[in-house]
Amino acid sequence: MGxxxxxxxxxxxxxxxRAEGKRVVFTNGHFDLLHVGHARYLQAA
Structure with missing residues (x-):
């Protein structure tokens, strides 16, 4: 969205x-150095 x-x-x-079949999630924190752990966390959401 940006x-x-x-x-x-x-x-x-x-x-x-949600009516469009999309998933709505929330997370907090900072992800200035995105690594595989962050990607897995977001993917699991």
Whole structure:
């Protein structure tokens, strides 16, 4: 997406994405040095 979504629009966005058969996940932290462990974590989500 590459954009900032206003908080009050997130619920509708999540519903729309799930209706399209997409998976909605949340993670936190920083991934400045992406490595295979991060990729596996995100893939499992």
């Amino acid at each position: 954009q900032v979504i206003p908080f009050d629009e997130l619920e509708a966005l999540g519903a729309r994405l």
